[in-house]
Amino acid sequence: MYSLLSKESTTSPHHQTPMQRELDTHLPFPSPTRHQNDSSYSGEVTIGTPPQTFQVILDTGSSDLWIVTSSCASCTGTPTFDTSKSSTFQASSSSLQIDYGSGSVKGTVAADTVGFAGFTVPTQKILVASSVVDNLLAPAVSGIMGLGFQTISTLQTPPFWQALYNANVMAEPLFGFYLERWITYSSVLNSSPGGTLTLGGTNSSFYTGEIEYINMPSGSTPSYWLQQISTITVQGKTLQIATNQGLAAIDTGTTLIGAPSALVSEIYSAVAGSKALTGQYQGMYAFPCTTSISVSISFGGTNWPISPDDMNLGAVGTTSNGAQMCVGGIFDVGSTVGSGAGAPAWIVGDTFLKNVYSVYRANPPSVGFAALPSEYNTSPTGSGGVVTAAFTGTNGIPLPSPTGSSGGSTSSRANLSFSVVAFATLLMGYVVFL
Secondary structure, X not given: OOOEEEEOOEEEOOOOOOOEEEXXXXXXXXXXXXXXXXXXXXXXXXXXXXXXXXXXXXEOOOOOEEEEEOOOOOOOOOOOEOHHXXXXXXXXXXXXXXXXXXXXXXXXXXXXXXXXXXXXXXXXXXXXXXXXXXXXXXXXXXXXXXXXXXXXXXOOOOOHHHHHHHOOOXXXXXXXXXXXXXXXXXXXXXXXXXXXXXXXXXXXXXXXXXXEEEEOOOOXXXXXXXXXXXXXXXXXXXXXXXXXXXXXXXXXXXXXXXXXXXXXXXXXXXXXXXXXXXXXXOOXXXXXXXXXXXXXXXXXXXXXXXXXXXXXXXXXXXXXXXXXXXXXXXXXXXXXXXXXXXXXXXXXXXXXXOOEEEEEEOOOOEEEEEEOOHHHOOOOOOOOOOOEEOEOOOOEOOOOOXXXXXXXXXXXXXXXXXXXXXXXXXXXXXXXXX
Protein backbone atom coordinates (compact mmCIF):
# COMPACT_ATOMS: atom_id res chain seq x y z
CA MET A 1 0.00 0.00 0.00
CA TYR A 2 1.40 3.40 -0.84
CA SER A 3 0.10 6.35 1.00
CA LEU A 4 -1.41 9.80 0.68
CA LEU A 5 -2.55 12.79 2.65
CA SER A 6 -5.30 15.26 1.98
CA LYS A 7 -7.50 17.83 3.55
CA GLU A 8 -11.25 17.75 3.44
CA SER A 9 -11.67 15.24 6.04
CA THR A 10 -8.44 14.56 7.72
CA THR A 11 -6.10 12.53 5.61
CA SER A 12 -2.38 12.21 5.07
CA PRO A 13 -0.01 10.27 2.84
CA HIS A 14 1.42 7.17 4.37
CA HIS A 15 4.49 5.07 3.74
CA GLN A 16 7.21 7.60 3.25
CA THR A 17 9.01 7.76 -0.03
CA PRO A 18 10.50 10.89 -1.41
CA MET A 19 6.92 12.08 -1.39
CA GLN A 20 4.32 11.90 1.26
CA ARG A 21 1.13 13.76 1.85
CA GLU A 22 -1.74 13.90 4.21
CA LEU A 23 -5.35 13.95 3.20
CA ASP A 24 -8.36 15.56 4.81
CA THR A 25 -11.89 14.53 4.06
CA HIS A 26 -15.00 16.74 4.06
CA LEU A 27 -16.58 16.59 7.47
CA PRO A 28 -19.37 18.66 8.84
CA PHE A 29 -16.59 19.21 11.35
CA PRO A 30 -13.28 19.78 9.50
CA SER A 31 -10.22 17.94 10.63
CA PRO A 32 -6.54 18.50 9.68
CA THR A 33 -4.69 16.44 7.06
CA ARG A 34 -1.09 15.78 5.95
CA HIS A 35 0.65 14.91 2.72
CA GLN A 36 4.08 13.40 3.56
CA ASN A 37 5.64 14.10 0.18
CA ASP A 38 2.94 12.25 -1.79
CA SER A 39 3.92 8.85 -0.44
CA SER A 40 0.80 8.36 1.61
CA TYR A 41 -2.39 10.12 2.58
CA SER A 42 -3.93 10.05 6.02
CA GLY A 43 -7.06 11.21 7.76
CA GLU A 44 -8.16 11.86 11.31
CA VAL A 45 -10.07 9.18 13.18
CA THR A 46 -11.32 9.08 16.77
CA ILE A 47 -11.42 5.92 18.85
CA GLY A 48 -12.89 5.33 22.30
CA THR A 49 -14.94 7.21 24.90
CA PRO A 50 -13.93 9.93 25.46
CA PRO A 51 -12.52 10.02 21.91
CA GLN A 52 -8.77 9.79 21.32
CA THR A 53 -7.67 11.29 18.00
CA PHE A 54 -5.21 9.73 15.54
CA GLN A 55 -3.96 10.05 11.98
CA VAL A 56 -4.48 6.87 9.96
CA ILE A 57 -3.59 6.01 6.38
CA LEU A 58 -6.67 5.81 4.15
CA ASP A 59 -6.22 2.64 2.15
CA THR A 60 -8.58 1.30 -0.52
CA GLY A 61 -6.22 -1.69 -0.93
CA SER A 62 -7.09 -3.29 2.42
CA SER A 63 -10.15 -3.59 4.65
CA ASP A 64 -9.09 -3.51 8.31
CA LEU A 65 -8.76 -0.75 10.89
CA TRP A 66 -5.86 -1.01 13.27
CA ILE A 67 -4.23 1.37 15.71
CA VAL A 68 -0.97 1.15 17.68
CA THR A 69 -1.03 0.92 21.46
CA SER A 70 1.50 1.85 24.11
CA SER A 71 2.68 -1.79 24.18
CA CYS A 72 4.23 -1.37 20.71
CA ALA A 73 7.98 -1.20 21.36
CA SER A 74 8.81 -0.31 17.74
CA CYS A 75 6.38 2.63 17.64
CA THR A 76 8.55 5.23 19.36
CA GLY A 77 7.29 8.75 18.71
CA THR A 78 3.97 7.53 17.33
CA PRO A 79 0.74 8.60 19.10
CA THR A 80 -0.74 5.46 20.68
CA PHE A 81 -4.22 4.39 21.77
CA ASP A 82 -4.63 4.05 25.54
CA THR A 83 -7.25 1.35 25.94
CA SER A 84 -7.52 1.91 29.70
CA LYS A 85 -8.90 5.41 29.14
CA SER A 86 -11.85 4.29 27.00
CA SER A 87 -15.05 3.31 28.81
CA THR A 88 -16.40 1.64 25.66
CA PHE A 89 -13.35 -0.50 24.87
CA GLN A 90 -14.15 -4.22 24.45
CA ALA A 91 -11.13 -6.49 24.71
CA SER A 92 -10.77 -10.08 23.52
CA SER A 93 -8.17 -12.82 23.82
CA SER A 94 -7.92 -13.29 20.06
CA SER A 95 -4.54 -12.39 18.54
CA LEU A 96 -4.06 -11.67 14.86
CA GLN A 97 -1.45 -10.72 12.26
CA ILE A 98 -2.26 -8.63 9.19
CA ASP A 99 0.20 -8.78 6.28
CA TYR A 100 0.76 -6.03 3.72
CA GLY A 101 2.97 -5.77 0.68
CA SER A 102 5.41 -3.69 2.68
CA GLY A 103 5.23 -5.09 6.20
CA SER A 104 2.95 -6.58 8.83
CA VAL A 105 1.22 -5.74 12.08
CA LYS A 106 0.39 -7.95 15.06
CA GLY A 107 -2.00 -7.36 17.90
CA THR A 108 -5.26 -8.27 19.61
CA VAL A 109 -8.78 -8.10 18.23
CA ALA A 110 -11.01 -5.60 20.05
CA ALA A 111 -13.97 -3.30 19.50
CA ASP A 112 -14.68 0.32 20.36
CA THR A 113 -16.52 3.43 19.24
CA VAL A 114 -14.94 4.82 16.07
CA GLY A 115 -15.62 8.23 14.54
CA PHE A 116 -14.60 9.41 11.10
CA ALA A 117 -15.84 12.09 8.70
CA GLY A 118 -18.73 12.99 10.98
CA PHE A 119 -19.98 9.41 11.22
CA THR A 120 -19.81 7.14 14.27
CA VAL A 121 -19.83 3.35 14.53
CA PRO A 122 -20.30 2.36 18.19
CA THR A 123 -18.77 -1.14 18.17
CA GLN A 124 -16.34 -1.23 15.26
CA LYS A 125 -14.04 -4.24 15.36
CA ILE A 126 -10.40 -3.14 15.29
CA LEU A 127 -6.92 -4.54 15.83
CA VAL A 128 -4.99 -2.94 18.70
CA ALA A 129 -1.42 -3.35 17.52
CA SER A 130 1.51 -4.31 19.71
CA SER A 131 4.02 -4.84 16.87
CA VAL A 132 4.55 -3.12 13.52
CA VAL A 133 7.16 -4.55 11.14
CA ASP A 134 9.17 -2.91 8.33
CA ASN A 135 8.43 0.81 8.61
CA LEU A 136 4.77 0.36 7.74
CA LEU A 137 3.90 3.77 9.18
CA ALA A 138 5.07 7.30 8.54
CA PRO A 139 5.86 9.63 11.47
CA ALA A 140 2.78 10.85 13.38
CA VAL A 141 0.59 8.20 11.71
CA SER A 142 -0.84 5.64 14.14
CA GLY A 143 -2.56 3.08 11.96
CA ILE A 144 -4.40 2.19 8.79
CA MET A 145 -8.08 2.44 7.91
CA GLY A 146 -8.92 -0.05 5.18
CA LEU A 147 -11.51 1.07 2.63
CA GLY A 148 -11.85 -2.15 0.63
CA PHE A 149 -14.66 -4.70 0.97
CA GLN A 150 -15.29 -7.06 3.90
CA THR A 151 -14.33 -9.98 1.64
CA ILE A 152 -10.62 -9.24 2.18
CA SER A 153 -10.88 -8.23 5.86
CA THR A 154 -8.48 -10.19 8.04
CA LEU A 155 -10.70 -9.21 10.98
CA GLN A 156 -13.62 -10.65 9.00
CA THR A 157 -15.76 -7.63 9.76
CA PRO A 158 -17.31 -4.87 7.65
CA PRO A 159 -14.83 -1.99 7.30
CA PHE A 160 -16.00 1.38 8.64
CA TRP A 161 -17.42 2.65 5.33
CA GLN A 162 -19.23 -0.64 4.65
CA ALA A 163 -20.80 -0.66 8.12
CA LEU A 164 -22.26 2.76 7.26
CA TYR A 165 -23.42 1.46 3.87
CA ASN A 166 -25.05 -1.61 5.44
CA ALA A 167 -26.91 0.67 7.87
CA ASN A 168 -28.04 2.93 5.00
CA VAL A 169 -26.85 6.14 6.65
CA MET A 170 -24.79 7.56 3.77
CA ALA A 171 -26.56 9.83 1.30
CA GLU A 172 -24.99 7.86 -1.55
CA PRO A 173 -23.31 4.43 -1.47
CA LEU A 174 -19.90 5.78 -2.41
CA PHE A 175 -16.92 7.93 -1.47
CA GLY A 176 -14.64 10.16 -3.53
CA PHE A 177 -10.94 11.08 -3.36
CA TYR A 178 -9.01 14.08 -4.59
CA LEU A 179 -5.26 13.87 -3.87
CA GLU A 180 -2.97 16.89 -3.90
CA ARG A 181 0.40 16.79 -5.65
CA TRP A 182 3.41 18.12 -3.69
CA ILE A 183 6.16 15.94 -5.18
CA THR A 184 7.67 18.88 -7.07
CA TYR A 185 7.95 21.03 -3.93
CA SER A 186 11.10 20.45 -1.89
CA SER A 187 10.21 22.53 1.18
CA VAL A 188 6.57 21.55 1.76
CA LEU A 189 5.61 20.21 5.20
CA ASN A 190 4.22 16.70 5.62
CA SER A 191 1.26 18.31 7.39
CA SER A 192 0.31 20.42 4.37
CA PRO A 193 -3.17 19.72 2.95
CA GLY A 194 -3.09 16.46 1.04
CA GLY A 195 -6.45 16.34 -0.63
CA THR A 196 -10.08 15.57 0.08
CA LEU A 197 -12.09 12.49 0.92
CA THR A 198 -15.86 12.81 0.74
CA LEU A 199 -17.67 9.93 2.45
CA GLY A 200 -21.23 9.32 1.25
CA GLY A 201 -20.97 11.58 -1.78
CA THR A 202 -18.69 13.41 -4.18
CA ASN A 203 -17.35 16.97 -4.29
CA SER A 204 -17.89 18.65 -7.66
CA SER A 205 -15.31 21.32 -6.80
CA PHE A 206 -12.60 18.77 -7.52
CA TYR A 207 -13.61 17.47 -10.93
CA THR A 208 -14.87 18.67 -14.27
CA GLY A 209 -17.22 16.92 -16.67
CA GLU A 210 -18.89 13.63 -15.83
CA ILE A 211 -17.64 10.84 -13.59
CA GLU A 212 -17.05 7.78 -15.76
CA TYR A 213 -18.12 4.76 -13.74
CA ILE A 214 -16.90 1.35 -14.82
CA ASN A 215 -18.47 -1.69 -13.19
CA MET A 216 -16.13 -4.22 -11.68
CA PRO A 217 -15.11 -6.93 -14.14
CA SER A 218 -17.79 -9.53 -14.82
CA GLY A 219 -17.57 -12.52 -12.51
CA SER A 220 -15.44 -10.78 -9.88
CA THR A 221 -16.55 -10.68 -6.25
CA PRO A 222 -16.20 -7.28 -4.56
CA SER A 223 -12.94 -7.50 -2.65
CA TYR A 224 -10.46 -4.94 -3.91
CA TRP A 225 -11.70 -2.04 -6.00
CA LEU A 226 -10.94 -3.75 -9.32
CA GLN A 227 -10.69 -2.39 -12.84
CA GLN A 228 -9.43 -3.82 -16.13
CA ILE A 229 -6.54 -2.07 -17.90
CA SER A 230 -6.78 -2.49 -21.67
CA THR A 231 -3.73 -0.48 -22.79
CA ILE A 232 -0.90 1.63 -21.45
CA THR A 233 0.80 4.22 -23.65
CA VAL A 234 4.41 5.20 -22.95
CA GLN A 235 6.25 7.88 -24.93
CA GLY A 236 3.63 7.49 -27.67
CA LYS A 237 3.96 3.69 -27.86
CA THR A 238 0.75 1.82 -27.01
CA LEU A 239 1.06 -1.57 -25.31
CA GLN A 240 -1.93 -3.92 -25.48
CA ILE A 241 -2.59 -5.63 -22.15
CA ALA A 242 -3.90 -9.20 -22.21
CA THR A 243 -7.07 -9.74 -20.19
CA ASN A 244 -5.33 -12.11 -17.77
CA GLN A 245 -2.62 -9.48 -17.16
CA GLY A 246 -4.77 -6.37 -16.91
CA LEU A 247 -6.80 -6.73 -13.71
CA ALA A 248 -5.86 -3.82 -11.42
CA ALA A 249 -6.55 -2.95 -7.79
CA ILE A 250 -7.17 0.80 -7.40
CA ASP A 251 -5.25 1.49 -4.21
CA THR A 252 -4.95 4.83 -2.42
CA GLY A 253 -2.63 3.16 0.09
CA THR A 254 0.09 2.48 -2.48
CA THR A 255 2.30 5.37 -3.54
CA LEU A 256 3.30 4.12 -6.97
CA ILE A 257 2.02 1.85 -9.76
CA GLY A 258 2.95 -1.83 -9.66
CA ALA A 259 2.76 -4.07 -12.74
CA PRO A 260 3.86 -7.59 -13.78
CA SER A 261 7.55 -8.06 -14.58
CA ALA A 262 7.27 -8.52 -18.34
CA LEU A 263 5.04 -5.48 -18.74
CA VAL A 264 7.29 -3.27 -16.62
CA SER A 265 10.22 -4.27 -18.81
CA GLU A 266 8.19 -3.33 -21.91
CA ILE A 267 7.14 -0.03 -20.39
CA TYR A 268 10.69 1.10 -19.66
CA SER A 269 12.01 -0.21 -22.97
CA ALA A 270 10.00 2.65 -24.49
CA VAL A 271 12.02 5.13 -22.39
CA ALA A 272 15.45 5.73 -23.92
CA GLY A 273 18.35 5.19 -21.53
CA SER A 274 16.32 3.48 -18.79
CA LYS A 275 17.89 0.76 -16.64
CA ALA A 276 16.61 -1.84 -14.17
CA LEU A 277 17.91 -1.30 -10.65
CA THR A 278 19.24 -4.03 -8.39
CA GLY A 279 19.97 -4.71 -4.73
CA GLN A 280 17.93 -2.57 -2.38
CA TYR A 281 16.31 -0.97 -5.44
CA GLN A 282 15.21 -4.31 -6.89
CA GLY A 283 12.02 -3.94 -8.92
CA MET A 284 12.55 -0.26 -9.68
CA TYR A 285 13.82 1.36 -12.88
CA ALA A 286 15.83 4.52 -13.48
CA PHE A 287 15.87 6.81 -16.50
CA PRO A 288 17.79 9.97 -17.50
CA CYS A 289 16.52 12.84 -15.35
CA THR A 290 16.39 15.06 -18.44
CA THR A 291 13.68 12.80 -19.91
CA SER A 292 10.02 13.69 -19.46
CA ILE A 293 8.03 10.46 -19.33
CA SER A 294 4.58 10.52 -20.94
CA VAL A 295 2.26 7.75 -19.72
CA SER A 296 -1.47 7.17 -20.00
CA ILE A 297 -3.57 4.22 -18.82
CA SER A 298 -6.81 3.12 -20.46
CA PHE A 299 -9.78 2.04 -18.34
CA GLY A 300 -13.06 1.32 -20.10
CA GLY A 301 -11.77 2.74 -23.37
CA THR A 302 -10.79 6.13 -21.92
CA ASN A 303 -7.12 7.14 -21.73
CA TRP A 304 -6.13 8.85 -18.48
CA PRO A 305 -2.77 10.67 -18.66
CA ILE A 306 -0.27 10.75 -15.80
CA SER A 307 1.75 13.89 -15.15
CA PRO A 308 5.49 13.46 -15.88
CA ASP A 309 6.05 14.89 -12.39
CA ASP A 310 4.41 11.82 -10.86
CA MET A 311 6.54 9.48 -12.97
CA ASN A 312 9.77 10.96 -11.57
CA LEU A 313 10.63 10.11 -7.95
CA GLY A 314 13.89 12.04 -8.01
CA ALA A 315 17.58 11.47 -8.66
CA VAL A 316 19.07 8.16 -7.60
CA GLY A 317 22.56 8.28 -9.14
CA THR A 318 24.74 9.11 -12.12
CA THR A 319 26.09 7.28 -15.16
CA SER A 320 29.81 6.95 -15.85
CA ASN A 321 29.62 10.05 -18.03
CA GLY A 322 27.99 12.07 -15.27
CA ALA A 323 24.36 12.01 -16.44
CA GLN A 324 21.84 12.02 -13.58
CA MET A 325 19.40 9.11 -13.35
CA CYS A 326 15.95 9.33 -11.73
CA VAL A 327 13.65 6.64 -10.32
CA GLY A 328 10.44 5.91 -12.23
CA GLY A 329 6.93 5.77 -10.78
CA ILE A 330 6.10 2.27 -12.06
CA PHE A 331 7.65 -0.74 -10.32
CA ASP A 332 7.82 -4.51 -10.82
CA VAL A 333 5.51 -6.56 -8.55
CA GLY A 334 6.82 -9.87 -9.88
CA SER A 335 5.71 -12.48 -12.38
CA THR A 336 3.24 -14.42 -10.22
CA VAL A 337 0.98 -11.55 -9.12
CA GLY A 338 -2.48 -11.98 -10.59
CA SER A 339 -2.01 -15.67 -11.32
CA GLY A 340 -5.00 -16.67 -9.17
CA ALA A 341 -8.64 -16.30 -10.21
CA GLY A 342 -9.78 -12.75 -9.56
CA ALA A 343 -6.37 -11.70 -8.22
CA PRO A 344 -5.14 -8.32 -9.48
CA ALA A 345 -1.97 -8.23 -11.57
CA TRP A 346 -1.59 -4.45 -11.19
CA ILE A 347 -1.64 -2.13 -8.20
CA VAL A 348 -2.64 1.35 -9.34
CA GLY A 349 -1.67 3.78 -6.61
CA ASP A 350 -1.19 7.49 -6.07
CA THR A 351 1.15 8.02 -9.04
CA PHE A 352 -2.03 7.61 -11.11
CA LEU A 353 -4.69 8.73 -8.61
CA LYS A 354 -3.24 12.24 -8.21
CA ASN A 355 -4.25 12.80 -11.84
CA VAL A 356 -7.97 12.05 -11.50
CA TYR A 357 -10.88 12.41 -9.13
CA SER A 358 -11.61 8.82 -8.11
CA VAL A 359 -14.92 7.49 -6.79
CA TYR A 360 -15.57 4.12 -5.15
CA ARG A 361 -19.19 2.97 -5.43
CA ALA A 362 -20.69 0.03 -3.54
CA ASN A 363 -23.87 -0.39 -5.59
CA PRO A 364 -23.40 -1.34 -8.29
CA PRO A 365 -19.78 -2.19 -7.39
CA SER A 366 -17.73 0.11 -9.58
CA VAL A 367 -14.94 2.67 -9.73
CA GLY A 368 -15.36 6.07 -11.33
CA PHE A 369 -12.81 8.54 -12.66
CA ALA A 370 -13.26 12.17 -13.62
CA ALA A 371 -10.88 14.78 -15.00
CA LEU A 372 -9.44 17.35 -12.61
CA PRO A 373 -10.06 21.06 -13.19
CA SER A 374 -6.96 22.70 -14.65
CA GLU A 375 -6.20 24.54 -11.41
CA TYR A 376 -6.00 21.23 -9.53
CA ASN A 377 -3.99 19.34 -12.14
CA THR A 378 -0.95 21.60 -12.16
CA SER A 379 0.03 22.60 -8.63
CA PRO A 380 -1.31 22.16 -5.09
CA THR A 381 -3.96 24.64 -4.01
CA GLY A 382 -3.94 23.89 -0.30
CA SER A 383 -7.72 24.00 -0.44
CA GLY A 384 -8.20 20.41 0.65
CA GLY A 385 -7.87 19.05 4.12
CA VAL A 386 -11.38 18.41 5.36
CA VAL A 387 -13.41 15.24 5.41
CA THR A 388 -16.92 15.75 4.19
CA ALA A 389 -19.80 13.53 5.11
CA ALA A 390 -23.12 13.23 3.31
CA PHE A 391 -25.84 11.96 5.63
CA THR A 392 -29.23 10.42 4.98
CA GLY A 393 -30.30 11.01 8.55
CA THR A 394 -28.48 9.92 11.67
CA ASN A 395 -24.71 10.07 11.72
CA GLY A 396 -24.41 7.16 14.12
CA ILE A 397 -25.41 3.54 13.68
CA PRO A 398 -26.28 0.96 16.32
CA LEU A 399 -24.33 -2.21 15.66
CA PRO A 400 -24.23 -5.41 17.73
CA SER A 401 -21.13 -5.97 19.80
CA PRO A 402 -18.70 -8.29 18.06
CA THR A 403 -18.04 -11.70 19.52
CA GLY A 404 -14.33 -12.43 19.63
CA SER A 405 -12.96 -15.95 19.44
CA SER A 406 -10.19 -17.04 21.71
CA GLY A 407 -6.80 -18.23 20.67
CA GLY A 408 -4.26 -16.87 18.22
CA SER A 409 -4.14 -16.82 14.47
CA THR A 410 -2.38 -15.27 11.54
CA SER A 411 -3.57 -14.41 8.08
CA SER A 412 -1.92 -14.27 4.69
CA ARG A 413 -4.73 -12.32 3.00
CA ALA A 414 -3.24 -10.32 0.16
CA ASN A 415 -3.49 -6.75 1.37
CA LEU A 416 -2.05 -4.79 -1.53
CA SER A 417 -0.54 -1.83 0.21
CA PHE A 418 3.11 -1.31 -0.60
CA SER A 419 5.17 1.07 1.48
CA VAL A 420 7.70 3.42 0.04
CA VAL A 421 9.08 4.56 3.36
CA ALA A 422 12.41 3.05 2.41
CA PHE A 423 12.84 5.31 -0.60
CA ALA A 424 13.26 8.39 1.57
CA THR A 425 16.42 6.78 2.88
CA LEU A 426 17.51 5.05 -0.31
CA LEU A 427 17.43 8.18 -2.40
CA MET A 428 19.87 9.85 -0.02
CA GLY A 429 22.57 7.46 -1.23
CA TYR A 430 23.61 7.70 -4.85
CA VAL A 431 24.06 4.79 -7.23
CA VAL A 432 26.71 4.83 -9.94
CA PHE A 433 25.56 3.38 -13.28
CA LEU A 434 28.39 1.76 -15.21
